[in-house]
Amino acid sequence: MRENTGVVLWILVIAFGVIWVLQDAGTFDVVGNLGNRLGSVDGDIITVEEYQQAVQAQLDAYQRQSGGEVPPQIADRIRDQVFDQIVENRLREKEMKRLGIDVSDQELVDMVLGDDPHPLIKLYFGDGQGGVDRAALESFLANPDANASWIQLENILRAQRRQEKLDNLITATVRIPEAELRNEYLRRNRKVDTRFVALRYAALPDDSVQVTDRDLRNYYNEHREDFRRERSYTLLYVTLPKVPTAGDTAAVVNDLQSLREAFARTDNDSLFLARNGSERPFTDAYFRRDELDEALAEAVFDDPRPGELIGPIFSGDLVHLVKILDVRPAEETAVRARHILFRAPEGDAEARAEARRQAMDVRRELLRGADFAEMARQHSADGTRARGGDLGWFGPGRMVEPFEQAAFNARVGEIVGPVETQFGYHLIQVTERADKEVKLADLALRIRTSIATLNEIQETLGDVQYFAGESGDFRAEAERAGLEVRTVQVQADQQFIPGIGNSTTLRNFLERAEPGDVSDVIELDEQFVVVQLETVTPEGYRPFEEVRAQIEPRVKNQKKAAIQSRRLREALAAHGFDGLAAALPGAIEQTATGLSYQSVTVPGLGREPAFVGTALALNEGDVSDVIEGNNAAFVLQVTRVEEPPAPTAADLEQLRTTLLRQRQNLVRNQWITALREEADITDNRRFFFQ
Incomplete structure (x- = not known):
C-alpha cells in the first residue's frame, strides 16, 4: 500500500473520499448556510466575490511591482490586510452615514473646475507646469464617449472627499499649543x-x-x-525546503546548450538576452577582472578572444553562457595580492616600532625562501590569515592609499614593504595583474525548483500526513521518511512562528484542530510543512x-x-x-x-x-x-x-508637523480600534479557504 499510495488516494478521492470527508465534517452544512457570506460587519455582508476581487487586485499590483510570482506567505499577508481593510471601510462608511457626511454636486464641480482642482485632475490633465490644461479637461467633459470614465472618476473623487471630511472631523481636536511645542523642543534638544x-x-x-x-x-x-498566558499550542512539524535538484540544474544547463548556436549567430545580443529571460541584461560596459564574479572572471580572463562563447559557468544560483564581444587594454589595472598585517594602533609609537621590527624579521625570512601563505597563517593579524593572506582581486579605490600605491607599483611576485597604514605594517605580494577589460553578453539563467520537484516534495510530505493520520504516530512516520521532527509552542494570536514563519493557512488549521490532528501539506515561501497539533493549553494564569x-x-x-x-x-x-x-x-x-x-x-x-x-x-x-x-x-x-539655541520658526514648524502627525495617527488608530471593539464582526474565511 505504501508503494502505491498515490494510486490508492486518487481512487478514494474519485470514488467517495471528498464527499464523505466534507459531509462528515459538516462542511457542506456550514458553507451551505453561509451562502456567499465571507463575513459581515454589524450585519453588512462581505461577499466572497468582493473579497476575492480586492485580493486579486493587490496580488496583481504586487506582481507588476516585483516582476515575479507572489510568494505564498506574502499572499497570506495580503489576504489578511485586504480583509482588515474591507472591515475598516465598512466601519468608516457606517460612521459617515451616521454623521451625515456627503459631497455636494457643487463641491464636485469645484474639485474638477475650481481654482485648485483635485490632484487627480492635475495628474490626468496637467499642463506640464503644475497647472491644468483647461482645454483638454473641457474636451473630455464634452465627449459623450467619456461618460463611463467620467462616472468612474466622479465616484473616486466623491469617495476621497468624504474620507477627507471624516478624517478632518476625527483629528479636528488635535492641537499643539505653542507653550507645549517650545517645551518639547527644549526637552528634545537639551x-x-x-x-x-x-x-x-x-x-x-x-x-x-x-x-x-x-x-x-x-x-x-x-x-x-x-x-497571564493566552491560549497556546504545542506543535510537532516537519519541513522540506524548495531546493532545486540535480535534474533541475541539468535542465537549465540543457536550456543554455540548446541556445548556444543561436546565441553565437545573433547580431542583436540585447534582444536575444531579453527574449530568453537572462537575469543579466545587456550592457555596453567593459569589465575588469575584479568586477566580475570569481567563477565568471576565471573563465573569461583565462584567454579572452572576441567572438568566443564560454560556458556554462556556475556562479551562485545562476548558470552563465558568456559571449566575449570585445577585448581592450584596461583603463585602470586590477591586481590580485596577498599580505601579512602586523597590527598596531595609530599614535602608539612603541607598538608601531615593535610591529615594524616584526615585519622586517618576517620579510627577511620571505626573501630567504619562506612560503608567503604559511607565514601569513602564522603572523597576519587579520581575517585573511586563514587563506594565506589572499585579498583577492581589487582595482583602484578599494584599499587605503599607501597600500594601494605599493600594490599597484609592485612587480608580480615581488615582496613589498613594510608598508605603513592606519592599521599597522603590511608585507605585500602581488600574485597576478590584469591589464585587459572585456565587453560581454551574459546569458544568465537562474536555477529554479521545477514543478516536478515541488510535486515530489509535496508527495513526500503528503505521505507523512496521510500515514500519520492513519496511525496516529506522527514522529514514527516522519522518521520513516527520513525527516527531522521539530517542536514549537505558539500562542493563539501569534503571527510569526519560529521555524515556519507567517501562515494564515496554519493559523486556520489551529483554530479548528483537536490534539492529534495533522494538517494538510502547507506551502510557504521557501519550504513545505506538515504540522501535528500535540497539545492545547487554555488561556489563563500560569500556576505558581x-x-x-x-x-x-x-x-x-x-x-x-x-x-x-x-x-x-x-x-x-x-x-x-x-x-x-x-x-x-x-x-x-x-x-x-x-x-x-x-x-x-x-x-x-x-x-x-x-x-x-x-x-x-x-x-x-x-x-x-x-x-x-x-x-x-x-x-x-x-x-x-x-540649553539648545533659540528655535527658529522653521525648527518649530517642523516639530509641530511631526507631533501633529503622530497625534493624528494615534487618534485615528484609537478611533478605528474603538469601532472594531464595538462592532459585531464575523470572519468566515476559514470555511471557504484552507
Whole structure:
C-alpha cells in the first residue's frame, strides 16, 4: 500500500473520499448556510466575490511591482490586510452615514473646475507646469464617449472627499499649543552632564538576602498579570525546503546548450538576452577582472578572444553562457595580492616600532625562501590569515592609499614593504595583474525548483500526513521518511512562528484542530510543512509552581534594591553628595556626559531610563533623591546643562508637523480600534479557504 499510495488516494478521492470527508465534517452544512457570506460587519455582508476581487487586485499590483510570482506567505499577508481593510471601510462608511457626511454636486464641480482642482485632475490633465490644461479637461467633459470614465472618476473623487471630511472631523481636536511645542523642543534638544554614585544590586551576594515561600507567593499575587498566558499550542512539524535538484540544474544547463548556436549567430545580443529571460541584461560596459564574479572572471580572463562563447559557468544560483564581444587594454589595472598585517594602533609609537621590527624579521625570512601563505597563517593579524593572506582581486579605490600605491607599483611576485597604514605594517605580494577589460553578453539563467520537484516534495510530505493520520504516530512516520521532527509552542494570536514563519493557512488549521490532528501539506515561501497539533493549553494564569523559578531572582533583586537604596539614603543624609562615595565601600562614582532625549544607556549602569529622565528634569547643581533603577540604586547631580539655541520658526514648524502627525495617527488608530471593539464582526474565511 505504501508503494502505491498515490494510486490508492486518487481512487478514494474519485470514488467517495471528498464527499464523505466534507459531509462528515459538516462542511457542506456550514458553507451551505453561509451562502456567499465571507463575513459581515454589524450585519453588512462581505461577499466572497468582493473579497476575492480586492485580493486579486493587490496580488496583481504586487506582481507588476516585483516582476515575479507572489510568494505564498506574502499572499497570506495580503489576504489578511485586504480583509482588515474591507472591515475598516465598512466601519468608516457606517460612521459617515451616521454623521451625515456627503459631497455636494457643487463641491464636485469645484474639485474638477475650481481654482485648485483635485490632484487627480492635475495628474490626468496637467499642463506640464503644475497647472491644468483647461482645454483638454473641457474636451473630455464634452465627449459623450467619456461618460463611463467620467462616472468612474466622479465616484473616486466623491469617495476621497468624504474620507477627507471624516478624517478632518476625527483629528479636528488635535492641537499643539505653542507653550507645549517650545517645551518639547527644549526637552528634545537639551543636554546635561552628570556625576553619580551608584550601588549595583549584583554587588550583593545572593546569600545576603533571604527569600521565603511567602515572599514568592506575595510577588506572584501582586504581579499576577505578568504570568497571564493566552491560549497556546504545542506543535510537532516537519519541513522540506524548495531546493532545486540535480535534474533541475541539468535542465537549465540543457536550456543554455540548446541556445548556444543561436546565441553565437545573433547580431542583436540585447534582444536575444531579453527574449530568453537572462537575469543579466545587456550592457555596453567593459569589465575588469575584479568586477566580475570569481567563477565568471576565471573563465573569461583565462584567454579572452572576441567572438568566443564560454560556458556554462556556475556562479551562485545562476548558470552563465558568456559571449566575449570585445577585448581592450584596461583603463585602470586590477591586481590580485596577498599580505601579512602586523597590527598596531595609530599614535602608539612603541607598538608601531615593535610591529615594524616584526615585519622586517618576517620579510627577511620571505626573501630567504619562506612560503608567503604559511607565514601569513602564522603572523597576519587579520581575517585573511586563514587563506594565506589572499585579498583577492581589487582595482583602484578599494584599499587605503599607501597600500594601494605599493600594490599597484609592485612587480608580480615581488615582496613589498613594510608598508605603513592606519592599521599597522603590511608585507605585500602581488600574485597576478590584469591589464585587459572585456565587453560581454551574459546569458544568465537562474536555477529554479521545477514543478516536478515541488510535486515530489509535496508527495513526500503528503505521505507523512496521510500515514500519520492513519496511525496516529506522527514522529514514527516522519522518521520513516527520513525527516527531522521539530517542536514549537505558539500562542493563539501569534503571527510569526519560529521555524515556519507567517501562515494564515496554519493559523486556520489551529483554530479548528483537536490534539492529534495533522494538517494538510502547507506551502510557504521557501519550504513545505506538515504540522501535528500535540497539545492545547487554555488561556489563563500560569500556576505558581511553573513560574516559581522566574519569580525568585526578581524577589532577590527587589530585596537587594531595598538594601542598597537604604544604604544610599543613610549615607546621603549623613555625608551629603560629595561625601557619599567615600562613605560607601563598593560604590560606583562616575560621570555621564552629553545625556539627551535620545540617550538609551548610562555608562557603568546600562539601560536606565529613570536616570536619563531624572537628569534632564534637573537644573545645574541639583542633586536627585535616591532612585531605584533597573540595575542599581543611584544618586546623581547635574554638573552642566547645555540649553539648545533659540528655535527658529522653521525648527518649530517642523516639530509641530511631526507631533501633529503622530497625534493624528494615534487618534485615528484609537478611533478605528474603538469601532472594531464595538462592532459585531464575523470572519468566515476559514470555511471557504484552507
